[in-house]
Amino acid sequence: MTKKEIVRTISEEIGLTQLKTKEIVQKTFDAIVDTLVEDGRIELRNFGVFEVKRRAPRKARNPRTGDKVFVPEKFVVTFKPGKDMEKRVRQLEREAAAKAQAAAEQEAGQSEAVAETLGSTPSYDT
Secondary structure, eight states: OOHHHHHHHHHHHHTOOHHHHHHHHHHHHHHHHHHHHHHSEEEETTTEEEEEEEEOOEEEEOTTTOOEEEEOOEEEEEEEEOHHHHHHHHHHHHHHHHHHHHHHHHHHHHHHHHHHHHHTOOOOOO
């Protein structure tokens, strides 16, 4: 889903123009980024926590040449989902597993039916 699609969905739900909704969505994103830069952490209840973490400098190896390379420190944004989001994603996993199991059982049932059909074909001895 893109920002444009998010704007369209919200606009339709609350009855604002897409232009006004886009401005609100963009201001929300800007506020999140500004807070991360200033405070290094933002916690959105029932959604999750964004946090800026420091990656230490390290020595690495160029995979093509095998040469040692120095990688400087960098800062990355991490995200830890909230309980509600985590629960809903886990539900997706359970549904996908159930569908996969049902498909496997259906395929096994079809294989048995084919085997029975092949096993019961009459033979024509001449």
